[in-house]
Amino acid sequence: MDVKTKKKRILSGIQPSGKLHLGNYFGMMKRMIDYQNNHDLFCFIANYHAMTSNPNQEILSKNTFEAVCDFLALGIDPEKSTFWVQSDVPQVTELSWILSSFTSVSLMDRATSYKDKISQGLSPNMGLYSYPVLMSSDILLFDSDIVPVGKDQKQHLEITREIAKKVNNKYGQVFIVPKPEIDVKNQLVPGIDGRKMSKSYNNIIPIFDESKKLRKSVMKIVTDLTEINSPKDKNTTLFKMYCLFLNDKEKIRLTKRYDSKGLKYGDVKLELYEKIMDYFKPYRDKRNYYLSNYNEVEEILQYGAKKAKIIAIEVLDRIRSATGISYKT
Ligand code: ADP
Numbered sequence: 001m002d003v004k005t006k007k008k009r010i011l012s013g014i015q016p017s018g019k020l021h022l023g024n025y026f027g028m029m030k031r032m033i034d035y036q037n038n039h040d041l042f043c044f045i046a047n048y049h050a051m052t053s054n055p056n057q058e059i060l061s062k063n064t065f066e067a068v069c070d071f072l073a074l075g076i077d078p079e080k081s082t083f084w085v086q087s088d089v090p091q092v093t094e095l096s097w098i099l100s101s102f103t104s105v106s107l108m109d110r111a112t113s114y115k116d117k118i119s120q121g122l123s124p125n126m127g128l129y130s131y132p133v134l135m136s137s138d139i140l141l142f143d144s145d146i147v148p149v150g151k152d153q154k155q156h157l158e159i160t161r162e163i164a165k166k167v168n169n170k171y172g173q174v175f176i177v178p179k180p181e182i183d184v185k186n187q188l189v190p191g192i193d194g195r196k197m198s199k200s201y202n203n204i205i206p207i208f209d210e211s212k213k214l215r216k217s218v219m220k221i222v223t224d225l226t227e228i229n230s231p232k233d234k235n236t237t238l239f240k241m242y243c244l245f246l247n248d249k250e251k252i253r254l255t256k257r258y259d260s261k262g263l264k265y266g267d268v269k270l271e272l273y274e275k276i277m278d279y280f281k282p283y284r285d286k287r288n289y290y291l292s293n294y295n296e297v298e299e300i301l302q303y304g305a306k307k308a309k310i311i312a313i314e315v316l317d318r319i320r321s322a323t324g325i326s327y328k329t
């Protein structure tokens with residue numbers, strides 16, 4: 001293909017670390033899935049990353065399989081895109097080792113995610129500490145141009161760019177220096193307590209929870225004590241969450257209701273619960289199908305890993321030759 005018409009390569013990954021929530025979906029997955037129609041999409045389940053928090057065997061394998069089913073159900077098309085599980089392309093760990101020699105300890109010391117995770121009680125291990133190097137490897141191994149992520153991953157992209165530039169300065173144009181892409185609109189989906197929705201804050205709305213459980217989570221969304229006939233604040237969790245499911249006209253309508261007398265938060269919550277159920281209904285059915293068809297999923301993943309390896313081996317050869325690891329003369 002002509003260089004000028006070559007599609008941009010978009011790459012992103014998600015850790016299989018628990019239930020998929022509205023923040024994951026609107027902050028990252030939806031965008032990824034939309035991309036596959038007119039970009040060269042690379043998307044993977046980051047199970048080596050999930051290992052850094054030391055889950056047990058059963059949990060890690062279950063979460064990995066479920067994350068795969070989530071993505072497939074939500075619309076990742078294994079023909080249009082390249083979709084795999086990180087550990088099925090183990091070249092990523094070799095590149096990670098090579099990159100670690102170009103990563104200063106001070107750069108890792110500046111990474112806030114490590115400090116955050118330790119403060120949340122995770123045990124300090126080298127995997128957790130060098131997590132950004134493995135993430136850089138995920139990105140650089142596939143010649144990625146653009147990496148769509150939530151705001152919390154921005155620093156990891158800065159680290160990736162710094163490592164790539166360091167290698168390129170020494171050896172010439174080995175890596176493509178990727179750009180992060182942060183969707184300003186949905187960069188921070190709030191959780192039920194008003195903080196950023198995150199598994200680690202225990203404030204998530206899992207999109208595939210069964211209906212009763214999901215309803216319970218929605219009913220728990222924090223609201224204020226504004227009197228029923230007073231205008232309501234729109235810079236609030238419930239309003240923002242509801243807007244994720246509305247088009248522009250519907251948003252105006254909701255705004256008007258918030259400004260009028262008589263609005264009950266309980267009614268809005270019930271409407272939101274129904275919106276969530278309706279929106280994800282077709283995906284829910286598809287997900288159940290994949291969950292009970294392991295062999296089909298396995299085949300899809302092997303196909304994806306095969307496609308991913310073609311690029312991985314090419315890029316790894318490039319860095320092996322550039323650095324002298326490949327000692328053939
Ligand atoms: P969690 O914080 O729940 O552990 P992850 O770290 O697994 O979520 O995030 C997976 C992807 O979803 C990342 O790209 C992240 O930036 C995005 N993401 C997670 N939570 C949110 C949120 N509340 N708003 C927007 N994007 C989010």
Ligand code: TRP
Nearest residue numbers: 011012013014015046049135138
């Ligand atoms: N660190 C990312 C997260 O927690 C997941 C991830 C791993 C990733 N490797 C990546 C995201 C490469 C984008 C590109 O959400």
